[in-house]
Amino acid sequence: MTYNWNWSILINDPYLGWLVDGLLWTLAVSLAAWVIAFTLGSVLGILRTTPSPTLRTMAATYVEVFRNIPLLVHFFLWYFVFPELLPDAAGMWVKREMPLPAFTTAVVALGLYTASRVCEQVRAGIEAVGSGQRNAGRAMGFTEQQVYRYVLLPVAFRIIVPPMTSEFLTIFKNSSLALTIGVIELTAVTRRIEEYTFQGFEAFTAATVIYSLITFTVMGLMRLIERRSRVPGMISLGSG
Amino acid sequence: MTRLLQALLFAATLALAAPGTAQADAGDSPVLQRIEARGVVNIGHRETSIPFSYMADDGQPIGYSIDICLHIVDAIRAELENPDISVHFIPVTGQTRIALMANGTIDLECGSTTNNLTRQRQVAYLPTTFITGTKIAVRRGTDVSEIEDLEGMIIGVSAGTTNEKAIKAHIAEHGLNIRITEVKDHSQGWLAMETRRIDAYGSDDVLLYGLISRSKSPDDFEVVGRFLSFDPYAIMVPRNDSGFQRLGTAVLARLMRDGEMERLYNRWFAPGPTNINMPLSDTLRVAFQIQALPE
Numbered sequence: 001m002t003y004n005w006n007w008s009i010l011i012n013d014p015y016l017g018w019l020v021d022g023l024l025w026t027l028a029v030s031l032a033a034w035v036i037a038f039t040l041g042s043v044l045g046i047l048r049t050t051p052s053p054t055l056r057t058m059a060a061t062y063v064e065v066f067r068n069i070p071l072l073v074h075f076f077l078w079y080f081v082f083p084e085l086l087p088d089a090a091g092m093w094v095k096r097e098m099p100l101p102a103f104t105t106a107v108v109a110l111g112l113y114t115a116s117r118v119c120e121q122v123r124a125g126i127e128a129v130g131s132g133q134r135n136a137g138r139a140m141g142f143t144e145q146q147v148y149r150y151v152l153l154p155v156a157f158r159i160i161v162p163p164m165t166s167e168f169l170t171i172f173k174n175s176s177l178a179l180t181i182g183v184i185e186l187t188a189v190t191r192r193i194e195e196y197t198f199q200g201f202e203a204f205t206a207a208t209v210i211y212s213l214i215t216f217t218v219m220g221l222m223r224l225i226e227r228r229s230r231v232p233g234m235i236s237l238g239s240g
Numbered sequence: 241m242t243r244l245l246q247a248l249l250f251a252a253t254l255a256l257a258a259p260g261t262a263q264a265d266a267g268d269s270p271v272l273q274r275i276e277a278r279g280v281v282n283i284g285h286r287e288t289s290i291p292f293s294y295m296a297d298d299g300q301p302i303g304y305s306i307d308i309c310l311h312i313v314d315a316i317r318a319e320l321e322n323p324d325i326s327v328h329f330i331p332v333t334g335q336t337r338i339a340l341m342a343n344g345t346i347d348l349e350c351g352s353t354t355n356n357l358t359r360q361r362q363v364a365y366l367p368t369t370f371i372t373g374t375k376i377a378v379r380r381g382t383d384v385s386e387i388e389d390l391e392g393m394i395i396g397v398s399a400g401t402t403n404e405k406a407i408k409a410h411i412a413e414h415g416l417n418i419r420i421t422e423v424k425d426h427s428q429g430w431l432a433m434e435t436r437r438i439d440a441y442g443s444d445d446v447l448l449y450g451l452i453s454r455s456k457s458p459d460d461f462e463v464v465g466r467f468l469s470f471d472p473y474a475i476m477v478p479r480n481d482s483g484f485q486r487l488g489t490a491v492l493a494r495l496m497r498d499g500e501m502e503r504l505y506n507r508w509f510a511p512g513p514t515n516i517n518m519p520l521s522d523t524l525r526v527a528f529q530i531q532a533l534p535e
Binding site: 191192198 | 334335338339341342343344358359361362363394399400401402405421422423424428431432435436437478479480481
């Protein structure tokens with residue numbers, strides 16, 4: 001190796017500031033996308049288990065379309081193709097006047113894609129509760145809404161905390177693809193530091209450590225939620 | 241006395257043996273020793289730096305920088321007295337070129353890399369082979385002749401390039417009200433330009449001419465304004481190897497002395513296989529003259 005190590009660039013101006021900004025953008029993209037993904041995914045997951053065939057088909061179609069297109073293509077389609085499909089004036093607004101065009105597009109693309117994955121987790125959770133509970137609820141005279149609200153969902157959401165943790169972790173790592181449409185998040189910042197200083201190894205090491213810190217924090221948080229929300233004796237949630 | 245004789249004899253043996261161990265003159269250059277041992281020169285090349293270093297239709301890397309590097313390979317063969325040394329092309333990108341050079345995968349990087357002092361902490365460069373700088377491309381008829389005329393408009397730059405640095409500095413320094421959209425690479429920048437997401441795109445002028453020449457409607461765009469930065473391109477070599485660096489410098493000096501450099505330039509740029517049509521500038525001609533060191 002003829003590499004000239006220089007770890008001090010990581011704390012030098014302006015590179016430290018860039019890393020902090022990059023971290024903030026990564027968090028902003030991921031958390032905003034997670035809000036979309038969790039809300040929309042939960043609704044879709046419920047729709048996939050309703051008695052209505054129309055609603056089930058709609059949700060299933062959404063999942064197949066969004067899950068089967070690679071995420072990178074999602075970013076590209078939403079950023080470059082979607083505005084061209086709009087009427088001219090609206091398209092120009094999206095491209096030029098919309099606040100933070102790259103960030104907004106990234107949040108929408110990542111959120112809608114992840115929603116299809118969350119949907120499947122929610123559906124699996126509801127199905128895991130079993131039809132016995134559903135029928136018991138109906139026999140008690142609950143309406144369909146009440147069955148979901150008071151019987152199925154409280155258990156289903158507790159069951160899916162572990163797989164949901166994986167989805168939540170994945171969204172932080174997937175957010176790095178936002179750099180392909182020009183969001184200067186953590187990975188983009190490390191590339192920029194590399195380009196400016198040619199000290200790529202230090203920059204990528206810093207990014208690795210920061211991503212690990214994010215994921216460890218998320219894991220700790222989810223474990224706390226898992227423990228707090230546990231209903232003793234009702235379902236086994238592992239030893240954790 | 242015998243001791244002195246013994247010592248002398250020992251020294252003489254060493255002196256005689258020395259040229260033997262360093263046969264064929266790899267000298268103290270780690271890179272040349274490595275090439276001699278492998279029997280291969282590993283050249284790092286770019287895939288889309290037209291016309292410096294890019295893939296021909298048959299999948300072979302070609303271009304101005306590649307041609308120069310092949311002259312250096314000939315000199316390496318002569319230096320090591322081994323005509324059988326082969327060339328192995330390894331594709332690199334802006335992100336991988338430093339890592340691959342630092343870990344010894346590539347011996348020469350033949351692309352379109354700007355030589356600057358910060359980067360010289362990490363790698364060394366041969367003499368300048370091309371001079372360019374940041375300019376802006378705009379849609380014809382938008383009445384923009386300098387970056388200042390973009391007031392209130394949107395300019396696109398490729399994130400993390402020297403162009404981004406130059407344009408941002410210029411905008412900040414003159415307090416201009418120009419919005420910046422960052423894109424991942426030149427092809428996406430040009431897509432943003434063609435879909436009117438941005439009004440101007442800033443990059444090295446030679447790359448802008450290349451982008452325009454390959455766009456769907458080359459007549460709709462033009463490159464305008466003065467140079468906003470100074471970007472001399474050079475072939476990159478590993479640092480701390482003055483022997484290898486000197487060999488490369490000697491080859492370039494010879495090419496510049498005997499006019500071969502100008503012929504190579506004309507072959508690729510005037511008008512060149514991609515019709516880029518950039519005649520040799522006076523600045524670059526003078527640069528060739530200055531760098532044409534005597535033997």
